Amino acid sequence: xxxxxxxxxxxxxxxxxxxxxxxxxxxxxxxxxxxxxxxxxxxxxxxxxxxxxxxxxxxxxxxxxxxxxxxxxxxxxxxxxxxxxxxxxxxxxxxxxxxxxxxxxxxxxxxxxxxxxxxxxxxxxxxxxxxxxxxxxxxxxxxxxxxxxxxxxxxxxxxxxxxxxxxxxxxxxxxxxxxxxxxxxxxxxxxxxxxxxxxxxxxxxxxxxxxxxxxxxxxxxxxxxxxxxxxxxxxxxxxxxxxxxxxxxxxxxxxxxxxxxxxxxxxxxxxxxxxxxxxxxxxxxxxxxxxxxxxxxxxxxxxxxxxxxxxxxxxxxxxxxxxxxxxxxxxxxxxxxxxxxxxxxxxxxxxxxxxxxxxxxxxxxxxxxxxxxxxxxxxxxxxxxxxxxxxxxxxxxxxxxxxxxxxxxxxxxxxxxxxxxxxxxxxxxxxxxxxxxxxxxxxxxxxxxxxxxxxxxxxxxxxxxxxxxxxxxxxxxxxxxxxxxxxxxxxxxxxxxxxxxxxxxxxxxxxxxxxxxxxxxxxxxxxxxxxxxxxxxxxxxxxxxx
Amino acid sequence: xxxxxxxxxxxxxxxxxxxxxxxxxxxxxxxxxxxxxxxxxxxxxxxxxxxxxxxxxxxxxxxxxxxxxxxxxxxxxxxxxxxxxxxxxxxxxxxxxxxxxxxxxxxxxxxxxxxxxxxxxxxxxxxxxxxxxxxxxxxxxxxxxxxxxxxxxxxxxxxxxxxxxxxxxxxxxxxx
Numbered sequence: 001x002x003x004x005x006x007x008x009x010x011x012x013x014x015x016x017x018x019x020x021x022x023x024x025x026x027x028x029x030x031x032x033x034x035x036x037x038x039x040x041x042x043x044x045x046x047x048x049x050x051x052x053x054x055x056x057x058x059x060x061x062x063x064x065x066x067x068x069x070x071x072x073x074x075x076x077x078x079x080x081x082x083x084x085x086x087x088x089x090x091x092x093x094x095x096x097x098x099x100x101x102x103x104x105x106x107x108x109x110x111x112x113x114x115x116x117x118x119x120x121x122x123x124x125x126x127x128x129x130x131x132x133x134x135x136x137x138x139x140x141x142x143x144x145x146x147x148x149x150x151x152x153x154x155x156x157x158x159x160x161x162x163x164x165x166x167x168x169x170x171x172x173x174x175x176x177x178x179x180x181x182x183x184x185x186x187x188x189x190x191x192x193x194x195x196x197x198x199x200x201x202x203x204x205x206x207x208x209x210x211x212x213x214x215x216x217x218x219x220x221x222x223x224x225x226x227x228x229x230x231x232x233x234x235x236x237x238x239x240x241x242x243x244x245x246x247x248x249x250x251x252x253x254x255x256x257x258x259x260x261x262x263x264x265x266x267x268x269x270x271x272x273x274x275x276x277x278x279x280x281x282x283x284x285x286x287x288x289x290x291x292x293x294x295x296x297x298x299x300x301x302x303x304x305x306x307x308x309x310x311x312x313x314x315x316x317x318x319x320x321x322x323x324x325x326x327x328x329x330x331x332x333x334x335x336x337x338x339x340x341x342x343x344x345x346x347x348x349x350x351x352x353x354x355x356x357x358x359x360x361x362x363x364x365x366x367x368x369x370x371x372x373x374x375x376x377x378x379x380x381x382x383x384x385x386x387x388x389x390x391x392x393x394x395x396x397x398x399x400x401x402x403x404x405x406x407x408x409x410x411x412x413x414x415x416x417x418x419x420x421x422x423x424x425x426x427x428x429x430x431x432x433x434x435x436x437x438x439x440x441x442x443x444x445x446x447x448x449x450x451x452x453x454x455x456x457x458x459x460x461x462x463x464x465x466x467x468x469x470x471x472x473x474x475x476x477x478x479x480x481x482x483x484x485x486x487x488x489x490x491x492x493x494x495x496x497x498x499x500x501x502x503x504x505x506x507x508x509x510x511x512x513x514x515x516x517x518x519x520x521x522x523x524x525x526x527x528x529x530x531x532x533x534x535x536x537x538x539x540x541x542x543x544x545x546x
Numbered sequence: 547x548x549x550x551x552x553x554x555x556x557x558x559x560x561x562x563x564x565x566x567x568x569x570x571x572x573x574x575x576x577x578x579x580x581x582x583x584x585x586x587x588x589x590x591x592x593x594x595x596x597x598x599x600x601x602x603x604x605x606x607x608x609x610x611x612x613x614x615x616x617x618x619x620x621x622x623x624x625x626x627x628x629x630x631x632x633x634x635x636x637x638x639x640x641x642x643x644x645x646x647x648x649x650x651x652x653x654x655x656x657x658x659x660x661x662x663x664x665x666x667x668x669x670x671x672x673x674x675x676x677x678x679x680x681x682x683x684x685x686x687x688x689x690x691x692x693x694x695x696x697x698x699x700x701x702x703x704x705x706x707x708x709x710x711x712x713x714x715x716x717x718x719x720x721x722x
Contacts, residue, residue: 062701172625179563179603182596186570189593198589201573232640233633234675398674403689405647406667410693414703423651430644438556439625456592460585468586504623 007141014137017361018368027070030063031373034071036385038078038374043086043389044400046230048095049079049280050336054223055404057215057340058411065348066366072341073320073370074377077129080280080316081378084121084309085386089114097280097319100288100312107304119250120258120309122382128266128314129375132321133368135270140357140364143329147358152462153473155353157482159455162332164486165276167444168493172500177493180440184448185455187217187428194457207420214449216412216425218343221446222336224429227405229436235397249383258310261291269315273322276334280319287315324367330354331454339446352454549621550628553611560607567600639673646670658708663690 021027034056041052052075060068083098088105101121108117150158167177190201191211202208265287272283291311292301301308327338331352342352350360357364378385412425432442448455466472474483574590574597614622629635650666667686676682697703698719707714714720 059701173607175603175607176625179600179607182600182603183563183566186566186593186596186600189596193589195585196589200577200589200593201570228640228644229627231643231670231674232635232637233629234636235633396676398671398676399685402667402670402674402676403685405670406663406689406693409651409663410697410703410705413705414697414701417704419651419655419706422654423648426644426647426651433640433644434559436627437624438551438559440559460587460592463586500625507623 010141011137014141014364014368017365018372021066021070021365021369022373026067027369027373028377030067030071031074031370031377034074034370035078035374035377035381038075038080039082039085039378039382039385039389040078040392041075042079042082042095043392044395044397045086045092046397046400047079047404048083049076050340051223051226051404052079053337053340054219055407055411057219057344058408058414060344061347061415065345065350066362066369068344068348069341069363069366070370070373072344073367074374076320076337077317077371077374077378080129080313080320081122081125081382082389083316084125084313085118085389088117088121088309095280097284097316098312099281100284101309103302104300104305104308104312107302108306108309111304113304115248116250116254116306117304117309118383118386120255120306121313122249122386123255124258124262124265124310124313125317126375126379126382127262128269129317129320129371131263131266132270132318133371133375135267135318136321136324136371137368139274139325140329143325143354144357144361144364147354149478150354151476152458152465153476153479154482155454156458156462156473157479157486158330158332158354159451159458161482161486161489162276162326162330162334162451163444163448163455164493165332165489166334166447167441168489168496172497173439174490174493174497176439177441177444180435180442180445181448183440184221184445185452187212187445188214188449188452189456194453195460212424213347213415213421215343215347215415216421217428217449218339218446219408219412220425220428221432221435221442221449222340224405224408224426225432225436225442227401227408228429228433230397230401254306258306261295261307261310262314264290264294265311265314266318268311269318270322270325272315273319274325274334275322276326276332279323279335280316283315283319283322284312287311321371328357328364328367331356331451333447333450336443336446339443339450342450346450352451549623551622551624551626553615553620553622556622556625557608557611557615560604560611563600563604564608567597567602567604570594570597570600573597643670643673646673654708655706656708658710659705660690660694660710660714661708663693 022031037056038049038052041047041055042049053072056071056075060071063071079095080097083093083095084101084105087093087098087101088109091102091106091109093099093102105117105121108114163181167174167181188211190208191199192209193200199209268287268290269280269283272286273279288301288308288311291307292298292305295301295305295307297305297307323333323335323338326332326334327342331342331354333339333342333352345356345363346352350356350363408425409422412422413419415421432445434440435442435445462473463470474480570593574594577590646666646669650662654662664683664686667689668682671677671682671685676685694705697705704720707720711720
């Protein structure tokens, strides 16, 4: 029973320390700024949490690490709430995770039930966030206790797992994902070797001697690449509407029946969010399906089901806490925004890995404080912000893209007051644009950039400790378990790739059979298929698809 | 599934990765390695493995793409992020904005933030087909001035003054 008392005491201490973080005015300013920016970024289509992090991150370098983390947590919480507002009122999801909120939320809005839909989204987002903080604390405490079992071989296995997991669960071609990881590792190789400080690939250029700042590359790969990709498209419409916000907050007795769906969404969101490479969108999809299966009125889903909104919104916010479990507990970020968070930590001298929380508990307390504080801030101001936000949604998306690129320029420049950093950031963005278009995961490459030093150093230092004995290095129990897990994830990734290719082949065969049926000629085999068939996409206005 | 991925560009990318891998291997092999005790892998061991992986992996992707080109033609189902539906795409725009960004960055230091930024923003908004000349000018100038004041005066970040350096110095508007 003693361990139970210890666990409860540690749990209570974490909450108390987290609340303690909220004791200064500076922290509350960070919470207010972060939450409002998060809600705006979440509501603007095409921005989302990762881009929001990238835009905010350069402005945090003058802040202490606690304020930085609180600010970033507030952005996350705000973004997951903000994305539901245009989804319900305009029928445009702020982020992909809110796509299912459109189905039921916009349907309710059209029936004149905007207040009801927004009220459910508001309560679900906040309750999902607050309950998932408890799950987050419950998961981090035992993980932090395991930290002392992790020596260099275990660390190496953990880094390997993180890199393989994000590749296996994102993208349709696992080999291209692994090549993206290789490219990211290569970028991080430039500069000083992490073991004996030999210069590598610096070509006698003074500015390359200490390597390329990982934050610069990560912002380029994750944010600038996506902004470049969005410049391809022509957004003729303003993303918002100019109608008045006159919705009333619903009575509690109308919201109460959705509590089971909220709780289900919270559990699913935390669990799926904790899987590296998953994130808010799959969490929302699975929570929605789960709510439909357990609902008494499944026929309402897609036509204005309150349970659908509740499960979807709760799971999105809960995934915030879920994503933080592997990021802080093991040093393995599972999404683009978490890679940026880890980049911010490394810039402040913290080393990613399972020792992060045990050696620097203030990071853990800042996260708890940030998530709690921003939830409280949104409880108080969220409804009023939704009113103001409807006006902001009239901003043209093309302007948002151009302004975001300009913000990256000044933000990255302000890191070291060097135009060269911005050039490197935009070069990473240009390469990232190609990677996005052709199926090489930019998230995997960015993660590799952040983890590269630890990945290589743990292997080389570990082998030195074990007298270069590979059997001893790889034969430790935790190392074996983690490497087996990495291999399992790799197998999942390979299966996904094979399934994608089979699906492609089957669809092509079906299309050819259909053509043959209309023309009266026998269907050709795949081997004989001619290569001149025009593309079927209707979204292009010209032939240049580069 | 729509076929929107041009296999020729896909092949060009994977061949570039093969070339990169070869360059890394050559670099790693020719680099003088210091003799350090208890470091079996050495500083060039890791890049060597990476280079080899890039060559082999990208060669496999290239071969598969060539086979796809011969059997099924130029267009393939997209493996990357597809364009968002309902918004027509313009192929030249992203490469043009990328190129324009580098021209802007090349001129930022010598010409200065206050001159280059409104020009670059106006150009980008024009390329994005945003509204009228008047609105493009208003947005470009407003963003430049607001960000200049915030960064140089509030955050003390010395944005490049360029040609306007003497004037800004005389007005006391430089950050340092």
